[in-house]
Amino acid sequence: MKEVKLIIFRYDPVKDDRPHYETYSIPRRDGLTVLDALNYIKENIDSSISFRQGCRSAICGSCAVRIDKRGCLACKTMIGEDTQEITVDPLNHYKVIRDLVVDLEPFYERMKQVQPYLVRNNTVAMTGKEMLIKPEDLAEAKNLRDCILCGSCFSDCNTLDVDNTFCGPAALVKALRFISDPRDNNEGRLAQAVELGLYKCPVDQECEFACPKEINIRRGTIERLRYLAVQKELAPLPEHKKLINSVLDTGGIVPVKAKPATETFPEYIKEFDGEPQAEVLLFLGCIINRRKQNVAAAIINIFQKNRIAVHLPGKVTCCGSPFMRIGQRDSMRPFVEKNFSIFNDYAARGITNVVTSCSGCNSTFRHDFPKLAREFDIPMNFRIYDVGEYISKKIVLKVEGLKKTNIRAMYHYPCHIRASGLAEDIYIDLIQRIPGVELVKVPKSGYCCGGGGGVRAAFPELADRLAVRRIEIAKESGIDTLITNCPFCVLSFERVLGMKEEMGEKMGFMVIDFYEMFSEAYGSSPEQG
Ligand code: SF4
Ligand code: SF4
Numbered sequence: 001m002k003e004v005k006l007i008i009f010r011y012d013p014v015k016d017d018r019p020h021y022e023t024y025s026i027p028r029r030d031g032l033t034v035l036d037a038l039n040y041i042k043e044n045i046d047s048s049i050s051f052r053q054g055c056r057s058a059i060c061g062s063c064a065v066r067i068d069k070r071g072c073l074a075c076k077t078m079i080g081e082d083t084q085e086i087t088v089d090p091l092n093h094y095k096v097i098r099d100l101v102v103d104l105e106p107f108y109e110r111m112k113q114v115q116p117y118l119v120r121n122n123t124v125a126m127t128g129k130e131m132l133i134k135p136e137d138l139a140e141a142k143n144l145r146d147c148i149l150c151g152s153c154f155s156d157c158n159t160l161d162v163d164n165t166f167c168g169p170a171a172l173v174k175a176l177r178f179i180s181d182p183r184d185n186n187e188g189r190l191a192q193a194v195e196l197g198l199y200k201c202p203v204d205q206e207c208e209f210a211c212p213k214e215i216n217i218r219r220g221t222i223e224r225l226r227y228l229a230v231q232k233e234l235a236p237l238p239e240h241k242k243l244i245n246s247v248l249d250t251g252g253i254v255p256v257k258a259k260p261a262t263e264t265f266p267e268y269i270k271e272f273d274g275e276p277q278a279e280v281l282l283f284l285g286c287i288i289n290r291r292k293q294n295v296a297a298a299i300i301n302i303f304q305k306n307r308i309a310v311h312l313p314g315k316v317t318c319c320g321s322p323f324m325r326i327g328q329r330d331s332m333r334p335f336v337e338k339n340f341s342i343f344n345d346y347a348a349r350g351i352t353n354v355v356t357s358c359s360g361c362n363s364t365f366r367h368d369f370p371k372l373a374r375e376f377d378i379p380m381n382f383r384i385y386d387v388g389e390y391i392s393k394k395i396v397l398k399v400e401g402l403k404k405t406n407i408r409a410m411y412h413y414p415c416h417i418r419a420s421g422l423a424e425d426i427y428i429d430l431i432q433r434i435p436g437v438e439l440v441k442v443p444k445s446g447y448c449c450g451g452g453g454g455v456r457a458a459f460p461e462l463a464d465r466l467a468v469r470r471i472e473i474a475k476e477s478g479i480d481t482l483i484t485n486c487p488f489c490v491l492s493f494e495r496v497l498g499m500k501e502e503m504g505e506k507m508g509f510m511v512i513d514f515y516e517m518f519s520e521a522y523g524s525s526p527e528q529g
Protein backbone atom coordinates (compact mmCIF):
# COMPACT_ATOMS: atom_id res chain seq x y z
CA MET A 1 0.00 0.00 0.00
CA LYS A 2 1.28 3.49 -0.89
CA GLU A 3 2.07 5.70 2.06
CA VAL A 4 2.51 9.40 2.70
CA LYS A 5 4.73 10.88 5.40
CA LEU A 6 3.50 13.68 7.67
CA ILE A 7 6.15 15.63 9.53
CA ILE A 8 4.26 17.29 12.37
CA PHE A 9 5.26 20.05 14.77
CA ARG A 10 4.91 18.83 18.37
CA TYR A 11 5.12 20.93 21.49
CA ASP A 12 3.55 20.58 24.89
CA PRO A 13 4.74 23.56 26.96
CA VAL A 14 4.00 21.62 30.17
CA LYS A 15 6.31 18.70 29.29
CA ASP A 16 8.66 19.80 26.52
CA ASP A 17 11.66 22.10 26.79
CA ARG A 18 11.42 22.98 23.16
CA PRO A 19 9.32 22.11 20.09
CA HIS A 20 10.30 19.19 17.86
CA TYR A 21 8.93 17.37 14.80
CA GLU A 22 7.57 13.84 14.69
CA THR A 23 7.13 11.86 11.50
CA TYR A 24 4.16 9.57 10.82
CA SER A 25 3.58 7.38 7.77
CA ILE A 26 -0.02 6.72 6.88
CA PRO A 27 -1.74 4.85 4.04
CA ARG A 28 -2.74 7.01 1.13
CA ARG A 29 -6.24 6.89 -0.35
CA ASP A 30 -8.15 8.88 -2.92
CA GLY A 31 -9.57 12.16 -1.67
CA LEU A 32 -7.38 12.22 1.47
CA THR A 33 -7.18 15.66 3.08
CA VAL A 34 -4.59 16.80 5.59
CA LEU A 35 -7.31 16.84 8.24
CA ASP A 36 -8.22 13.23 7.37
CA ALA A 37 -4.55 12.36 7.76
CA LEU A 38 -4.34 14.07 11.17
CA ASN A 39 -7.45 12.20 12.30
CA TYR A 40 -5.97 8.91 11.07
CA ILE A 41 -2.84 9.53 13.12
CA LYS A 42 -4.85 10.45 16.21
CA GLU A 43 -7.10 7.39 15.94
CA ASN A 44 -4.51 4.81 14.88
CA ILE A 45 -0.98 5.89 15.73
CA ASP A 46 -0.66 8.62 18.37
CA SER A 47 -3.67 9.80 20.32
CA SER A 48 -1.63 12.53 22.05
CA ILE A 49 -1.49 14.79 19.01
CA SER A 50 -3.56 18.00 19.33
CA PHE A 51 -5.24 19.98 16.57
CA ARG A 52 -8.52 21.80 16.04
CA GLN A 53 -11.37 20.88 13.75
CA GLY A 54 -15.05 21.59 13.38
CA CYS A 55 -17.11 21.59 10.19
CA ARG A 56 -14.63 19.65 7.98
CA SER A 57 -15.97 21.63 5.04
CA ALA A 58 -14.04 24.93 4.97
CA ILE A 59 -16.74 26.82 6.83
CA CYS A 60 -15.73 27.22 10.48
CA GLY A 61 -12.03 28.12 10.03
CA SER A 62 -10.91 26.04 13.05
CA CYS A 63 -8.54 23.67 11.28
CA ALA A 64 -6.18 26.38 9.94
CA VAL A 65 -2.53 25.30 10.14
CA ARG A 66 0.57 25.81 8.02
CA ILE A 67 1.11 23.12 5.46
CA ASP A 68 4.58 23.17 3.92
CA LYS A 69 5.03 26.59 5.58
CA ARG A 70 1.85 28.19 4.20
CA GLY A 71 -1.30 29.04 6.12
CA CYS A 72 -4.35 27.09 4.93
CA LEU A 73 -7.23 24.90 6.05
CA ALA A 74 -6.33 21.28 6.77
CA CYS A 75 -9.82 20.16 5.73
CA LYS A 76 -9.54 21.86 2.34
CA THR A 77 -6.02 20.75 1.49
CA MET A 78 -5.87 17.50 -0.45
CA ILE A 79 -2.86 15.22 -0.29
CA GLY A 80 -1.99 14.83 -3.95
CA GLU A 81 -1.23 11.50 -5.59
CA ASP A 82 2.44 12.35 -6.03
CA THR A 83 2.98 13.89 -2.60
CA GLN A 84 5.62 11.95 -0.70
CA GLU A 85 5.69 14.03 2.47
CA ILE A 86 4.20 17.17 3.94
CA THR A 87 5.13 19.29 6.92
CA VAL A 88 2.38 20.55 9.22
CA ASP A 89 3.08 23.46 11.56
CA PRO A 90 0.88 25.63 13.78
CA LEU A 91 -0.10 29.04 12.41
CA ASN A 92 2.60 31.68 12.69
CA HIS A 93 2.35 34.85 14.86
CA TYR A 94 0.41 33.09 17.64
CA LYS A 95 1.47 31.42 20.88
CA VAL A 96 1.34 27.64 20.67
CA ILE A 97 -1.00 26.14 23.26
CA ARG A 98 -0.15 22.61 22.26
CA ASP A 99 1.06 21.02 18.99
CA LEU A 100 -1.04 22.56 16.20
CA VAL A 101 -3.39 24.44 18.52
CA VAL A 102 -2.63 28.15 18.88
CA ASP A 103 -4.00 31.03 20.93
CA LEU A 104 -5.84 33.22 18.41
CA GLU A 105 -6.24 36.10 20.86
CA PRO A 106 -3.84 38.51 19.00
CA PHE A 107 -5.90 37.99 15.84
CA TYR A 108 -9.18 38.77 17.61
CA GLU A 109 -7.60 41.74 19.42
CA ARG A 110 -6.59 43.36 16.10
CA MET A 111 -10.02 42.58 14.70
CA LYS A 112 -11.69 44.36 17.63
CA GLN A 113 -9.65 47.50 16.90
CA VAL A 114 -11.68 48.10 13.72
CA GLN A 115 -15.03 47.55 15.47
CA PRO A 116 -16.16 44.54 13.45
CA TYR A 117 -19.85 45.21 13.77
CA LEU A 118 -22.45 47.53 12.33
CA VAL A 119 -22.39 50.91 14.04
CA ARG A 120 -25.71 52.77 13.74
CA ASN A 121 -26.12 56.41 14.41
CA ASN A 122 -29.03 56.46 16.79
CA THR A 123 -29.62 60.13 16.19
CA VAL A 124 -30.93 59.25 12.70
CA ALA A 125 -34.67 59.75 12.95
CA MET A 126 -36.59 56.48 13.12
CA THR A 127 -39.10 56.51 10.30
CA GLY A 128 -41.00 53.52 11.54
CA LYS A 129 -40.47 51.94 8.11
CA GLU A 130 -38.23 49.08 7.05
CA MET A 131 -34.78 50.19 5.86
CA LEU A 132 -34.59 48.68 2.40
CA ILE A 133 -31.19 47.87 0.89
CA LYS A 134 -30.69 46.93 -2.72
CA PRO A 135 -28.40 43.95 -3.46
CA GLU A 136 -26.10 46.25 -5.48
CA ASP A 137 -25.53 48.36 -2.34
CA LEU A 138 -24.02 45.32 -0.67
CA ALA A 139 -22.18 44.00 -3.73
CA GLU A 140 -18.75 45.26 -2.65
CA ALA A 141 -19.07 43.62 0.78
CA LYS A 142 -20.12 40.25 -0.70
CA ASN A 143 -16.63 38.77 -1.13
CA LEU A 144 -15.49 40.38 2.14
CA ARG A 145 -18.34 38.76 4.07
CA ASP A 146 -16.92 35.35 3.13
CA CYS A 147 -14.15 35.70 5.74
CA ILE A 148 -14.37 32.78 8.19
CA LEU A 149 -11.83 34.23 10.66
CA CYS A 150 -9.46 31.33 10.17
CA GLY A 151 -6.37 33.49 10.84
CA SER A 152 -4.31 32.08 7.94
CA CYS A 153 -3.69 35.52 6.43
CA PHE A 154 -2.48 36.85 9.78
CA SER A 155 -0.14 33.88 10.04
CA ASP A 156 1.45 34.47 6.63
CA CYS A 157 1.62 38.26 6.75
CA ASN A 158 5.08 39.56 5.86
CA THR A 159 4.62 42.89 7.66
CA LEU A 160 3.60 41.14 10.89
CA ASP A 161 6.86 39.19 10.73
CA VAL A 162 8.73 42.42 11.41
CA ASP A 163 6.15 44.82 12.90
CA ASN A 164 3.59 43.52 15.34
CA THR A 165 1.81 46.88 15.59
CA PHE A 166 0.26 46.26 12.15
CA CYS A 167 -3.40 45.27 12.41
CA GLY A 168 -3.06 42.55 9.77
CA PRO A 169 -5.04 41.78 6.64
CA ALA A 170 -8.22 40.27 8.12
CA ALA A 171 -8.87 43.38 10.24
CA LEU A 172 -8.61 45.48 7.07
CA VAL A 173 -11.00 43.12 5.30
CA LYS A 174 -13.42 43.54 8.18
CA ALA A 175 -12.99 47.33 8.17
CA LEU A 176 -13.88 47.55 4.47
CA ARG A 177 -16.74 45.12 4.92
CA PHE A 178 -18.43 47.67 7.24
CA ILE A 179 -17.18 50.81 5.47
CA SER A 180 -18.87 49.57 2.30
CA ASP A 181 -22.12 48.73 4.11
CA PRO A 182 -24.64 51.55 3.58
CA ARG A 183 -26.17 50.88 7.02
CA ASP A 184 -22.91 51.63 8.85
CA ASN A 185 -22.55 55.12 10.34
CA ASN A 186 -19.07 54.78 11.86
CA GLU A 187 -17.36 57.86 10.40
CA GLY A 188 -14.01 57.11 12.01
CA ARG A 189 -13.44 53.58 10.76
CA LEU A 190 -11.36 54.57 7.72
CA ALA A 191 -9.11 56.88 9.73
CA GLN A 192 -8.70 54.02 12.20
CA ALA A 193 -7.57 51.69 9.38
CA VAL A 194 -4.95 54.26 8.30
CA GLU A 195 -3.84 54.58 11.92
CA LEU A 196 -3.59 50.80 12.33
CA GLY A 197 -1.17 50.41 9.44
CA LEU A 198 -3.07 50.51 6.14
CA TYR A 199 0.07 51.94 4.52
CA LYS A 200 2.46 49.48 6.17
CA CYS A 201 1.54 46.74 3.70
CA PRO A 202 3.90 46.26 0.73
CA VAL A 203 1.00 44.63 -1.17
CA ASP A 204 2.93 41.41 -1.68
CA GLN A 205 -0.34 39.46 -1.60
CA GLU A 206 0.93 36.68 0.65
CA CYS A 207 -2.28 36.91 2.71
CA GLU A 208 -4.40 36.52 -0.40
CA PHE A 209 -2.61 33.34 -1.39
CA ALA A 210 -3.19 31.94 2.09
CA CYS A 211 -6.88 32.88 2.21
CA PRO A 212 -9.05 29.78 1.77
CA LYS A 213 -12.06 31.92 0.81
CA GLU A 214 -10.23 33.68 -2.03
CA ILE A 215 -10.89 37.10 -0.61
CA ASN A 216 -9.49 39.84 -2.80
CA ILE A 217 -7.21 41.31 -0.13
CA ARG A 218 -4.58 43.19 -2.08
CA ARG A 219 -6.39 45.12 -4.80
CA GLY A 220 -9.95 44.61 -3.54
CA THR A 221 -9.31 45.51 0.10
CA ILE A 222 -6.00 47.24 0.83
CA GLU A 223 -5.78 49.30 -2.35
CA ARG A 224 -9.52 50.01 -2.22
CA LEU A 225 -9.22 51.29 1.37
CA ARG A 226 -6.28 53.44 0.27
CA TYR A 227 -8.37 54.86 -2.56
CA LEU A 228 -11.17 55.69 -0.13
CA ALA A 229 -8.63 57.23 2.28
CA VAL A 230 -7.42 59.55 -0.51
CA GLN A 231 -11.04 60.46 -1.33
CA LYS A 232 -11.61 61.39 2.32
CA GLU A 233 -8.31 63.32 2.42
CA LEU A 234 -6.86 60.97 5.04
CA ALA A 235 -4.07 60.21 2.57
CA PRO A 236 -1.67 60.41 0.76
CA LEU A 237 0.79 60.38 3.63
CA PRO A 238 3.31 63.27 3.58
CA GLU A 239 6.11 61.02 2.26
CA HIS A 240 3.83 59.76 -0.51
CA LYS A 241 3.02 63.34 -1.48
CA LYS A 242 6.77 63.90 -2.04
CA LEU A 243 6.94 60.76 -4.18
CA ILE A 244 3.96 61.89 -6.25
CA ASN A 245 5.45 65.33 -6.77
CA SER A 246 8.71 63.76 -7.87
CA VAL A 247 6.90 61.63 -10.50
CA LEU A 248 4.93 64.66 -11.67
CA ASP A 249 8.07 66.84 -11.85
CA THR A 250 10.46 64.37 -13.42
CA GLY A 251 8.14 61.93 -15.24
CA GLY A 252 9.46 59.00 -13.22
CA ILE A 253 9.61 57.45 -9.76
CA VAL A 254 13.36 58.10 -9.53
CA PRO A 255 15.10 61.27 -10.73
CA VAL A 256 17.44 61.15 -13.73
CA LYS A 257 21.03 60.85 -12.48
CA ALA A 258 22.68 59.27 -15.51
CA LYS A 259 21.71 59.22 -19.18
CA PRO A 260 18.56 57.08 -19.45
CA ALA A 261 18.77 53.90 -21.50
CA THR A 262 16.10 55.23 -23.89
CA GLU A 263 18.56 58.01 -24.82
CA THR A 264 21.56 55.70 -24.98
CA PHE A 265 20.09 53.12 -27.32
CA PRO A 266 18.46 53.93 -30.67
CA GLU A 267 14.69 53.68 -31.04
CA TYR A 268 15.09 50.60 -33.27
CA ILE A 269 17.65 47.94 -32.35
CA LYS A 270 18.49 45.12 -34.73
CA GLU A 271 22.11 44.09 -34.59
CA PHE A 272 21.93 40.77 -36.39
CA ASP A 273 21.76 39.79 -40.02
CA GLY A 274 18.66 38.42 -41.67
CA GLU A 275 15.03 38.46 -40.65
CA PRO A 276 14.10 38.78 -36.98
CA GLN A 277 12.18 35.92 -35.39
CA ALA A 278 9.98 38.61 -33.75
CA GLU A 279 9.74 42.36 -33.10
CA VAL A 280 8.75 43.78 -29.74
CA LEU A 281 8.19 47.11 -28.07
CA LEU A 282 10.34 47.17 -24.94
CA PHE A 283 9.02 49.21 -21.99
CA LEU A 284 11.86 49.60 -19.49
CA GLY A 285 10.12 51.38 -16.61
CA CYS A 286 11.61 54.27 -14.61
CA ILE A 287 14.10 52.36 -12.47
CA ILE A 288 15.70 50.29 -15.23
CA ASN A 289 15.67 53.24 -17.65
CA ARG A 290 17.12 55.74 -15.17
CA ARG A 291 19.09 53.73 -12.60
CA LYS A 292 19.72 50.25 -13.94
CA GLN A 293 20.87 50.94 -17.49
CA ASN A 294 23.07 47.82 -17.28
CA VAL A 295 19.88 45.73 -16.93
CA ALA A 296 18.41 47.49 -19.99
CA ALA A 297 21.59 46.62 -21.93
CA ALA A 298 21.38 43.01 -20.72
CA ILE A 299 17.76 42.60 -21.86
CA ILE A 300 18.53 44.14 -25.23
CA ASN A 301 21.49 41.76 -25.58
CA ILE A 302 19.28 38.75 -24.79
CA PHE A 303 16.83 39.89 -27.45
CA GLN A 304 19.58 40.43 -30.02
CA LYS A 305 21.12 37.03 -29.34
CA ASN A 306 17.69 35.57 -30.01
CA ARG A 307 17.11 37.59 -33.17
CA ILE A 308 14.37 39.75 -31.67
CA ALA A 309 14.26 43.29 -33.06
CA VAL A 310 13.55 45.84 -30.33
CA HIS A 311 11.59 49.09 -30.54
CA LEU A 312 12.45 51.38 -27.63
CA PRO A 313 10.17 54.42 -27.67
CA GLY A 314 11.68 57.33 -25.72
CA LYS A 315 8.43 59.20 -25.12
CA VAL A 316 6.75 56.68 -22.82
CA THR A 317 6.11 57.80 -19.27
CA CYS A 318 5.97 56.20 -15.81
CA CYS A 319 3.46 53.33 -15.60
CA GLY A 320 1.84 55.10 -12.65
CA SER A 321 2.20 52.09 -10.36
CA PRO A 322 3.16 54.23 -7.30
CA PHE A 323 -0.10 56.18 -7.72
CA MET A 324 -2.21 53.01 -7.92
CA ARG A 325 -0.51 51.40 -4.95
CA ILE A 326 -1.14 54.33 -2.61
CA GLY A 327 -4.73 55.05 -3.64
CA GLN A 328 -4.25 57.88 -6.16
CA ARG A 329 -6.31 56.09 -8.80
CA ASP A 330 -7.85 59.35 -9.98
CA SER A 331 -4.41 60.57 -11.09
CA MET A 332 -3.88 57.68 -13.50
CA ARG A 333 -5.46 59.11 -16.63
CA PRO A 334 -2.35 60.82 -18.14
CA PHE A 335 -0.22 57.68 -17.60
CA VAL A 336 -2.76 55.44 -19.30
CA GLU A 337 -3.43 57.89 -22.13
CA LYS A 338 0.20 58.57 -22.96
CA ASN A 339 1.53 55.02 -22.72
CA PHE A 340 -1.43 53.33 -24.38
CA SER A 341 -1.50 55.86 -27.21
CA ILE A 342 2.17 55.02 -27.95
CA PHE A 343 1.54 51.25 -27.65
CA ASN A 344 -1.50 51.56 -29.95
CA ASP A 345 0.53 53.51 -32.53
CA TYR A 346 3.11 50.72 -32.64
CA ALA A 347 0.34 48.12 -32.78
CA ALA A 348 -1.04 49.91 -35.86
CA ARG A 349 2.40 49.32 -37.46
CA GLY A 350 2.27 45.62 -36.60
CA ILE A 351 4.25 45.67 -33.32
CA THR A 352 1.59 44.21 -31.06
CA ASN A 353 3.73 42.72 -28.29
CA VAL A 354 4.72 45.08 -25.49
CA VAL A 355 7.37 43.54 -23.25
CA THR A 356 8.06 45.06 -19.85
CA SER A 357 11.30 44.62 -17.95
CA CYS A 358 10.02 45.74 -14.53
CA SER A 359 7.62 43.47 -12.69
CA GLY A 360 5.80 46.44 -11.11
CA CYS A 361 5.06 47.95 -14.53
CA ASN A 362 3.96 44.54 -15.79
CA SER A 363 1.47 44.02 -12.99
CA THR A 364 0.11 47.57 -13.40
CA PHE A 365 -0.26 47.31 -17.19
CA ARG A 366 -1.83 43.90 -16.93
CA HIS A 367 -4.25 44.40 -14.08
CA ASP A 368 -4.93 48.10 -13.61
CA PHE A 369 -4.58 49.62 -17.08
CA PRO A 370 -7.16 47.49 -18.92
CA LYS A 371 -9.87 48.54 -16.43
CA LEU A 372 -8.78 52.17 -16.54
CA ALA A 373 -8.53 52.13 -20.34
CA ARG A 374 -12.11 50.85 -20.56
CA GLU A 375 -13.23 53.66 -18.24
CA PHE A 376 -11.39 56.25 -20.36
CA ASP A 377 -12.53 54.62 -23.62
CA ILE A 378 -8.96 53.96 -24.78
CA PRO A 379 -8.46 50.89 -26.99
CA MET A 380 -5.89 48.23 -26.14
CA ASN A 381 -4.68 46.72 -29.42
CA PHE A 382 -1.59 45.00 -28.03
CA ARG A 383 -0.57 42.32 -25.55
CA ILE A 384 1.59 42.76 -22.47
CA TYR A 385 4.37 40.32 -21.58
CA ASP A 386 7.14 40.22 -19.02
CA VAL A 387 10.63 39.72 -20.53
CA GLY A 388 11.12 36.32 -18.83
CA GLU A 389 7.65 35.18 -19.84
CA TYR A 390 8.22 36.33 -23.41
CA ILE A 391 11.57 34.60 -23.92
CA SER A 392 10.38 31.43 -22.27
CA LYS A 393 6.98 31.12 -24.00
CA LYS A 394 6.85 33.18 -27.17
CA ILE A 395 10.13 32.56 -28.97
CA VAL A 396 12.54 29.76 -29.70
CA LEU A 397 15.11 30.54 -27.01
CA LYS A 398 18.75 29.94 -27.88
CA VAL A 399 20.30 28.02 -25.01
CA GLU A 400 23.17 26.17 -26.65
CA GLY A 401 26.63 27.53 -25.90
CA LEU A 402 25.64 29.46 -22.78
CA LYS A 403 28.74 30.13 -20.69
CA LYS A 404 29.13 28.32 -17.40
CA THR A 405 28.36 30.39 -14.27
CA ASN A 406 29.56 28.70 -11.13
CA ILE A 407 27.29 29.96 -8.38
CA ARG A 408 25.19 28.52 -5.58
CA ALA A 409 22.08 30.65 -5.76
CA MET A 410 18.52 31.16 -4.61
CA TYR A 411 15.77 32.75 -6.70
CA HIS A 412 13.74 35.54 -5.10
CA TYR A 413 10.26 35.45 -6.72
CA PRO A 414 9.08 39.08 -6.87
CA CYS A 415 5.54 39.73 -5.64
CA HIS A 416 4.71 41.80 -8.72
CA ILE A 417 5.63 38.87 -10.96
CA ARG A 418 3.31 36.68 -8.92
CA ALA A 419 0.64 39.40 -9.05
CA SER A 420 0.90 39.25 -12.84
CA GLY A 421 -0.07 35.58 -12.64
CA LEU A 422 3.36 34.41 -13.81
CA ALA A 423 4.56 31.19 -12.22
CA GLU A 424 7.84 31.01 -10.32
CA ASP A 425 8.80 28.01 -12.46
CA ILE A 426 9.14 30.18 -15.58
CA TYR A 427 12.14 31.92 -14.00
CA ILE A 428 13.51 28.86 -12.22
CA ASP A 429 13.52 26.97 -15.55
CA LEU A 430 15.32 29.85 -17.24
CA ILE A 431 17.94 30.05 -14.50
CA GLN A 432 18.50 26.32 -14.75
CA ARG A 433 19.33 26.66 -18.44
CA ILE A 434 22.58 28.35 -17.43
CA PRO A 435 25.22 25.66 -16.87
CA GLY A 436 26.95 25.66 -13.48
CA VAL A 437 24.16 27.30 -11.48
CA GLU A 438 23.26 25.30 -8.40
CA LEU A 439 19.82 26.49 -7.33
CA VAL A 440 18.92 26.18 -3.66
CA LYS A 441 15.20 26.02 -3.03
CA VAL A 442 13.79 28.86 -0.97
CA PRO A 443 12.08 27.47 2.18
CA LYS A 444 8.88 29.17 1.00
CA SER A 445 8.41 31.71 -1.75
CA GLY A 446 6.48 34.89 -1.00
CA TYR A 447 9.03 36.48 1.29
CA CYS A 448 9.00 40.20 0.74
CA CYS A 449 11.81 42.65 -0.13
CA GLY A 450 9.86 45.51 1.45
CA GLY A 451 10.14 47.58 -1.74
CA GLY A 452 6.49 47.69 -2.78
CA GLY A 453 3.22 49.42 -1.93
CA GLY A 454 4.83 52.73 -0.99
CA VAL A 455 6.27 51.21 2.22
CA ARG A 456 9.83 52.19 1.37
CA ALA A 457 8.82 55.85 1.05
CA ALA A 458 6.60 56.09 4.14
CA PHE A 459 8.13 53.49 6.48
CA PRO A 460 11.76 53.03 5.38
CA GLU A 461 12.79 51.19 8.55
CA LEU A 462 10.01 48.68 8.10
CA ALA A 463 11.03 48.19 4.46
CA ASP A 464 14.63 47.63 5.57
CA ARG A 465 13.58 45.08 8.19
CA LEU A 466 11.73 43.10 5.51
CA ALA A 467 14.73 43.21 3.16
CA VAL A 468 17.14 42.20 5.93
CA ARG A 469 14.93 39.27 6.92
CA ARG A 470 14.81 38.07 3.29
CA ILE A 471 18.58 38.32 3.00
CA GLU A 472 19.06 36.45 6.25
CA ILE A 473 16.81 33.63 5.00
CA ALA A 474 18.99 33.44 1.90
CA LYS A 475 22.17 33.53 3.94
CA GLU A 476 21.02 30.73 6.24
CA SER A 477 20.72 28.51 3.16
CA GLY A 478 24.44 28.86 2.50
CA ILE A 479 24.13 30.46 -0.92
CA ASP A 480 26.50 32.96 -2.52
CA THR A 481 24.01 34.66 -4.86
CA LEU A 482 20.43 35.88 -4.61
CA ILE A 483 18.89 36.17 -8.09
CA THR A 484 15.81 38.21 -8.81
CA ASN A 485 14.15 40.01 -11.68
CA CYS A 486 12.50 43.07 -10.17
CA PRO A 487 14.41 46.35 -9.92
CA PHE A 488 12.54 47.28 -6.71
CA CYS A 489 13.78 44.07 -5.07
CA VAL A 490 17.32 44.60 -6.34
CA LEU A 491 17.43 48.18 -4.99
CA SER A 492 16.01 47.09 -1.63
CA PHE A 493 18.53 44.28 -1.24
CA GLU A 494 21.46 46.39 -2.42
CA ARG A 495 20.52 49.06 0.10
CA VAL A 496 20.49 46.75 3.14
CA LEU A 497 23.57 44.84 1.97
CA GLY A 498 25.37 48.20 1.77
CA MET A 499 24.11 49.12 5.26
CA LYS A 500 25.31 45.82 6.68
CA GLU A 501 28.71 46.15 5.07
CA GLU A 502 29.03 49.69 6.41
CA MET A 503 28.44 48.24 9.86
CA GLY A 504 31.30 45.81 9.22
CA GLU A 505 29.10 42.72 8.73
CA LYS A 506 30.47 40.49 5.97
CA MET A 507 27.50 39.09 4.08
CA GLY A 508 29.53 36.93 1.69
CA PHE A 509 27.04 36.97 -1.12
CA MET A 510 25.71 39.18 -3.86
CA VAL A 511 22.37 40.13 -5.35
CA ILE A 512 22.11 39.98 -9.11
CA ASP A 513 19.47 40.74 -11.66
CA PHE A 514 18.48 37.62 -13.55
CA TYR A 515 18.68 39.35 -16.94
CA GLU A 516 22.25 40.49 -16.33
CA MET A 517 23.19 36.94 -15.47
CA PHE A 518 21.46 35.50 -18.54
CA SER A 519 23.02 38.13 -20.78
CA GLU A 520 26.49 37.39 -19.35
CA ALA A 521 25.98 33.74 -20.21
CA TYR A 522 25.36 34.75 -23.84
CA GLY A 523 28.48 36.90 -24.07
CA SER A 524 29.08 40.55 -24.89
CA SER A 525 26.38 43.24 -24.82
CA PRO A 526 25.41 45.24 -27.89
CA GLU A 527 27.29 48.47 -28.51
CA GLN A 528 25.69 51.55 -26.99
CA GLY A 529 25.48 54.53 -29.37
S1 SF4 B 1 -0.01 41.90 1.32
FE1 SF4 B 1 1.59 41.02 2.63
S2 SF4 B 1 2.10 42.58 4.15
FE2 SF4 B 1 0.15 43.18 3.17
S3 SF4 B 1 -1.39 42.37 4.56
FE3 SF4 B 1 -1.04 40.83 2.97
S4 SF4 B 1 0.55 39.46 3.77
FE4 SF4 B 1 0.52 41.32 5.09
S1 SF4 C 1 -9.38 36.94 5.18
FE1 SF4 C 1 -9.26 34.81 4.49
S2 SF4 C 1 -7.39 34.02 5.45
FE2 SF4 C 1 -7.94 35.90 6.53
S3 SF4 C 1 -9.14 35.22 8.28
FE3 SF4 C 1 -10.58 35.71 6.62
S4 SF4 C 1 -10.89 33.75 5.55
FE4 SF4 C 1 -9.10 33.48 6.83
Ligand code: FES
Pocket (backbone or CB within 6 Å): 052, 053, 054, 055, 056, 057, 058, 059, 060, 061, 062, 063, 064, 073, 074, 075, 076
Ligand atom coordinates in the same frame (compact mmCIF):
# COMPACT_ATOMS: atom_id res chain seq x y z
S1 FES D 1 -12.80 22.04 9.99
FE1 FES D 1 -14.00 23.85 9.65
S2 FES D 1 -12.80 24.93 8.21
FE2 FES D 1 -11.74 23.06 8.41
